Amino acid sequence: MGTSxxxxxxxxxxxxxxxxxxxxxxxxxxxxxxxxxxRFAPCIYGLCLRLTSQREAAEDCTxxxxxxxxxxxxxxxxxxxFSTWLQRIAIHTVLARRRGLRxxxxxxxxxxxxxxxxxxxxxxxPLDLERAIAALPDRARHVLVxxxxxxxxxxxxxxxxxxxxxxxxxxxxxxxxxxVDALGLEE
Amino acid sequence: MDKRPRETLDExxxxxxxxxxxxxxxxSGIAREIARAPRRSSRFAIAASVAVACxxxxxxxxxxxxxxxxxRGSTTARSTFESFNEPRDPAYVAARASLENSFRERLATxxxxxxxxxxxxxxxxxxxxxxxxxxxxDQPANPVLEHLFESTWHDEFDLYDSxxxxxxxxxxRS
Numbered sequence: 001m002g003t004s005x006x007x008x009x010x011x012x013x014x015x016x017x018x019x020x021x022x023x024x025x026x027x028x029x030x031x032x033x034x035x036x037x038x039r040f041a042p043c044i045y046g047l048c049l050r051l052t053s054q055r056e057a058a059e060d061c062t063x064x065x066x067x068x069x070x071x072x073x074x075x076x077x078x079x080x081x082f083s084t085w086l087q088r089i090a091i092h093t094v095l096a097r098r099r100g101l102r103x104x105x106x107x108x109x110x111x112x113x114x115x116x117x118x119x120x121x122x123x124x125x126p127l128d129l130e131r132a133i134a135a136l137p138d139r140a141r142h143v144l145v146x147x148x149x150x151x152x153x154x155x156x157x158x159x160x161x162x163x164x165x166x167x168x169x170x171x172x173x174x175x176x177x178x179x180v181d182a183l184g185l186e187e
Numbered sequence: 188m189d190k191r192p193r194e195t196l197d198e199x200x201x202x203x204x205x206x207x208x209x210x211x212x213x214x215s216g217i218a219r220e221i222a223r224a225p226r227r228s229s230r231f232a233i234a235a236s237v238a239v240a241c242x243x244x245x246x247x248x249x250x251x252x253x254x255x256x257x258x259r260g261s262t263t264a265r266s267t268f269e270s271f272n273e274p275r276d277p278a279y280v281a282a283r284a285s286l287e288n289s290f291r292e293r294l295a296t297x298x299x300x301x302x303x304x305x306x307x308x309x310x311x312x313x314x315x316x317x318x319x320x321x322x323x324x325d326q327p328a329n330p331v332l333e334h335l336f337e338s339t340w341h342d343e344f345d346l347y348d349s350x351x352x353x354x355x356x357x358x359x360r361s
Contacts, residue, residue: 038214
C-alpha cells in the first residue's frame with residue numbers, strides 16, 4: 001500500500017489501522033492474521049450475532065468471515081478501514097448462509113425460546129433491547145443493525161444488503177416502530 | 188410499563204456495545220481451514236509451475252481444469268464462497284506472458300478488421316475485470332462479483348488461447 005492511500009484514510013499509526021499486520025497477513029503470515037483475528041473478532045462476532053440472532057450461527061459466520069478475509073486479503077486496497085472491509089465480508093457471509101438455509105428449506109431462527117443475544121455489560125444497553133432487536137423480522141433487523149448500531153449510511157447498507165435505498169429506509173422505520181412498541185417507548 | 192421518551196431508542200442503540208467477545212475459541216477452526224485450503228492463487232501457481240515447462244495447450248488445461256472448490260474435510264469454518272486471486276507465481280506469470288506474446292504476434296498477422304474486433308473485445312474484458320476489482324474492494328466476498336471477477340480472468344486467457352489456436356494452421360502453412 002502506498003503512503004498516499006494511508007494518508008487518504010487519515011491513518012497515522014498502527015494502533016488505529018494495523019497496516020503492517022495487514023501487509024504481513026496478505027503476504028501469507030498466518031501469525032499476523034491471528035493477531036488481526038484477535039483484534040477484530042469481537043467486532044465481527046458482535047455483528048454476526050446481531051444479524052443472525054443465533055449464537056452458533058454467529059460463531060460459524062465469524063469463522064467463515066475470517067477464512068474468506070484470508071483468501072481475499074491480497075485484494076484489500078485500503079480504500080476503507082480494515083474493520084469496515086471485514087464487516088462487509090461478515091454481512092455477505094451471513095446473507096449467503098441465510099440463502100443457503102432457505103434453499104435447503106431449513107429455518108434460520110430458533111423455533112422455540114428466546115433468541116440468542118449478546119450479554120450486555122453493566123454499562124451497556126438493557127437485555128430487553130437486545131432481545132427485542134433479535135426478535136425483529138430478518139430484513140428489518142439487518143437494516144437496524146447496520147444503520148442503527150454499526151453506523152452504516154443508508155446507501156452503504158442498501159448496497160451491502162442488495163436492496164434499494166428506499167427499501168432500506170422503510171425497513172429501518174419498520175424496525176424502529178416495532179422496537180418502540182415492544183419496549184413500550186413513546187411514539 | 189413506564190413510557191420513556193422516544194429519543195431514548197436512539198440513546199439505547201447508542202449504548203449498545205459494538206464488540207462482543209465470542210463465547211468460545213474460534214481461531215483453531217479458522218487456522219485449520221486456512222491450512223487446509225490455501226489461497227487459490229497458490230494452488231494455481233503450483234499447477235502452473237509444472238505447466239510452464241510444457242506447451243501452451245497444457246497451460247490452458249491447467250487453468251481451465253483447476254478445481255473451483257478446495258478439498259474440504261470436517262471443520263467448523265467452511266467458507267460459503269470462493270475468493271479468486273490472480274496467480275502471482277513468477278512461473279505462472281511468465282507462462283501467461285508468453286501466451287500473451289504469442290497472441291500479440293498472431294494478432295499482427297490478422298486483417299485489420301478482425302484485429303480491431305479482437306482488440307476491442309480484449310479492452311472490454313480488461314475494463315470489466317478492473318471494474319469488478321474496484322467493486323470487490325467495496326463489496327468484498329460478494330459471491331456474484333467473485334464469480335464475475337474469476338470469469339473475466341478466464342475470458343482474457345481464453346481470448347489469447349483462441350487466437351493462438353485459430354491462427355496455428357495459418358502459421359504452420361506459411
